[in-house]
Amino acid sequence: MSLSGIKIKDQEDLNRLQNVLKKRRNDEECSVAICGGTGCHSSGSEKVREAFQRYLERNDPEGKIKLRLTGCQGLCERGPLVVIFPQEIFYQKVSVDDVEEIIEKTVLNGEILERLLFTDPISGEKYTYSREIPFLQKQKRLLLGNNRLIEPTSIMDYISLGGYGALAGALTKMTGEEIIQEISYALLRGRGGAGFPTGQKWKECYEAVSDEKYIICNADEGDPGAFMDRSLLEGNPHLVLEGLIIGGYAVGAGEGIVYVRAEYPIAVQNINNAIKQAEKLGLLGENILGSGFNFHVRVVTGAGAFVCGETSALVEAVYGRVGEPRQKPPHLAEQGYMNKPTVVNNVESLANVTVIIRDGAERYRQVGTEKSKGTKIFSLVGKVNNTGLVEVPLGMSLREIIFEIGGGVQGGKEFKAVQTGGPSGGCIPESLLDMPTDFDELASAGSMMGSGGMIVMDEDTCMVDIARYFLNFLKEESCGRCFSCREGISRMLEIVEDISRGRSSLEQLELLMELADVVQDSTMCGLGQTSANPVLSTIRYFKDEYLAHILEKRCPAGVCHDLISFSIDKDLCTGCGACAKKCPSKAIEGVIKQAHMINLQKCTKCGICFEICKFGAVQKS
Amino acid sequence: MEEKYQDEFEEFLKALENGEVTAEYDGKEISEAVCPANGSGKGDNNEENNSIVSLLQEIQKEHHYLPADVLKEVAEKRNIPLMDIYSVATFYKSFSLEPVGKHKIVCCSGTACHVRGGKKITGEISRLLKIKPGETSKDRLFSLETVSCLGACALAPLVVVDGEYCGNMATSRIESFLEERLPLQKE
Known part of the structure; x- marks a missing residue:
């Protein structure tokens, strides 16, 4: 007997399957969930899983202990993570050598292994259970919560938690119009960037008259510093797929397309696998759950272009052509893929759709702000203690996210800014940290929600360098269609580069701001229009840093290559010679046990000496 | 047909309840399936597939880069202007026109x-x-x-x-x- 012979014919059969699987799950005496997200995978979680499996094959032939390799659990930096159920004992940085002891002592005898517990970077306190850890406790993991409970490759795991119940309910009890009303009432706003109301988007497509319609899931997560879509598709692909099918039913589409970055191989594999499983069980294909609704989904892998995140460019990319945006109107809801009405939704938006239909809009509305409901996943990264994915109610203040969940700035350094919204967003200073994070507030601060990257910067980050970094990125990624974007970004980059070299003037700064205005006003697509945000927001909040570069030829953060130099403090140098040994350009001279010095003519300013000196004798100025 | 499915479904539920089926029925056997290349949708018929991106992805998978002679050959065979292939190859980041190192x-x-x-x-x-x-x-x-x-x-x-x-x-x-x-x- 194999899965291919089993079809779920209606809602009742799905309920029965859910109940049997739920019971089977409840009967599990204990289970071990190993995080297999990208972060943990890179830290060796696959080897840990193999070790668990080997040990269990030998010592647990009856299979009493259930092993799961799950999707991303969030605290990526502390990987590999292992959670032991039912107690929810949380172990971090687990290695192959710990496996035997974990099973023998913790799983079988409930004994806690102190050395593997999570230690709070600020209070130094140790936590045993995952529910106690502030990083997780302060979150509201509406979408990510199930990641640690399911194997992304197993549709049965997903169904055991009530999966596809939302779809069955929608297909049997609701019309397309009712679903759209429900989504509108839930005030769901698109999680991909601009925050356009999903219900309204669907309504336009629903009302368009056509024999064929399409729904596209945008998983071309191109913002640097963001990986929430990756984690959803990798960790819980059925949640996204279920939302896509519901969306297809609501707008009247017969075909769904998932456009995903080829740089995310596990996500590509897991969503393909999820589609196959759903097809085999009759949750996708012809006459889904006996409703008469036919829907097919296929995956298209992208070849890497930031501009393809723009919806009209994405449609071009789905054809496999050059992904350039086009003038709107006509909107995609009238003329999209194959010139038919098309709706494009982001991965996270679709995951939210499943939750709204499952729990009802009324319950969904209890979380969030007046105009933005639900949760948002952020990738909290950069110079912050607890890096990883965090899911919080919309409206939580930036300060709470960075300092309470993120545990503050690394190494006790001073906070300088947080960058949100990727290359279309901006840098927000300390003074605005109490601002609630929602779409409108962030936009009013000159940034945007974007897809949810949140990069924390400390005193050692130069804001001119950040502006230069984003302009460089945008210059590479501009599709070149609009003159103002193609040339405007290049000219802005030239000016910012001059500033970072200390070769600029106040007039140039004026020109930079003027250029930024022009690009903002005269570019066609959303990505071009927002491309000046990184420059404008850094000038708005950190003008003194620009002035220091221009007037004093000084980089206060000590980053801009042309404006810094290294020297050795004679009093602090012990003459250990470590720096001289490591210096790639042999620029450090001196006799052992005597103070060394740097030959500035040879020095390439790579900073290795600064990084390795244990005595703080190497100084940057 | 419907009845056959129903019987198998009942059989599967019973087996699940009795704990007779375990992990291998969690759909794992499907996860081994290879990811299909970008298709033109229904049928995945390669001849009809006119996505230049997926053509190039296949070539790059085989050669680890996009050799000029292969591109010329494909352009001729598929009747796609070489210029279009070149613009796609240079537009997307993951394509390389130069051979890559070991x-x-x-x-x-x-x-x-x-x-x-x-x-x-x-x-x-x-x-x-x-x-x-x-x-x-x-x-x-x-x-x-x-x-x-x-x-x-x-x-x-x-x-x-x-x-x-x-x-x-x-x-x-x-x-x-x-x-x-x-x-x-x-x-």
Whole structure:
């Protein structure tokens, strides 16, 4: 007997399957969930899983202990993570050598292994259970919560938690119009960037008259510093797929397309696998759950272009052509893929759709702000203690996210800014940290929600360098269609580069701001229009840093290559010679046990000496 | 047909309840399935598939880059203007018109990696391998690339050597790190 012979014919059969699987799950005496997200995978979680499996094959032939390799659990930096159920004992940085002891002592005898517990970077306190850890406790993991409970490759795991119940309910009890009303009432706003109301988007497509319609899931997560879509598709692909099918039913589409970055191989594999499983069980294909609704989904892998995140460019990319945006109107809801009405939704938006239909809009509305409901996943990264994915109610203040969940700035350094919204967003200073994070507030601060990257910067980050970094990125990624974007970004980059070299003037700064205005006003697509945000927001909040570069030829953060130099403090140098040994350009001279010095003519300013000196004798100025 | 499905479904439920089926029925056997290439939808008929991106992805998968003669051949065979193929090949980041080296070193230059010093790491690797980002060494041993973001920002700064993700890199560790993995020539 194999899965291919089993079809779920209606809602009742799905309920029965859910109940049997739920019971089977409840009967599990204990289970071990190993995080297999990208972060943990890179830290060796696959080897840990193999070790668990080997040990269990030998010592647990009856299979009493259930092993799961799950999707991303969030605290990526502390990987590999292992959670032991039912107690929810949380172990971090687990290695192959710990496996035997974990099973023998913790799983079988409930004994806690102190050395593997999570230690709070600020209070130094140790936590045993995952529910106690502030990083997780302060979150509201509406979408990510199930990641640690399911194997992304197993549709049965997903169904055991009530999966596809939302779809069955929608297909049997609701019309397309009712679903759209429900989504509108839930005030769901698109999680991909601009925050356009999903219900309204669907309504336009629903009302368009056509024999064929399409729904596209945008998983071309191109913002640097963001990986929430990756984690959803990798960790819980059925949640996204279920939302896509519901969306297809609501707008009247017969075909769904998932456009995903080829740089995310596990996500590509897991969503393909999820589609196959759903097809085999009759949750996708012809006459889904006996409703008469036919829907097919296929995956298209992208070849890497930031501009393809723009919806009209994405449609071009789905054809496999050059992904350039086009003038709107006509909107995609009238003329999209194959010139038919098309709706494009982001991965996270679709995951939210499943939750709204499952729990009802009324319950969904209890979380969030007046105009933005639900949760948002952020990738909290950069110079912050607890890096990883965090899911919080919309409206939580930036300060709470960075300092309470993120545990503050690394190494006790001073906070300088947080960058949100990727290359279309901006840098927000300390003074605005109490601002609630929602779409409108962030936009009013000159940034945007974007897809949810949140990069924390400390005193050692130069804001001119950040502006230069984003302009460089945008210059590479501009599709070149609009003159103002193609040339405007290049000219802005030239000016910012001059500033970072200390070769600029106040007039140039004026020109930079003027250029930024022009690009903002005269570019066609959303990505071009927002491309000046990184420059404008850094000038708005950190003008003194620009002035220091221009007037004093000084980089206060000590980053801009042309404006810094290294020297050795004679009093602090012990003459250990470590720096001289490591210096790639042999620029450090001196006799052992005597103070060394740097030959500035040879020095390439790579900073290795600064990084390795244990005595703080190497100084940057 | 319907009845046959229903019988099998009942049989499956019963087996589940009795604990007779376990993990292998969790759909794992399907996960082994290979990912299909980008299709034109129903049927995945390759001849009808006119997506240039997926054509190029297939060529790159086979040759690890896009050789000019292969592109010319495909253009002729498929009756696609070579110019269109060239514009797609140069528009998307993941395509390379130059052959790549035996060992591929990718430095992430995402924002998170950048603020944690990724640029210095790239510079140091560039110095050690004696090639600039985007280049391949003359002996075709190494290729150095930068990529906008690999989505593993928690591990920043990140370097990927021949597919192995190596996080929390430091400039002072780069040399010994590369020496362990690559046949570097000592000066």
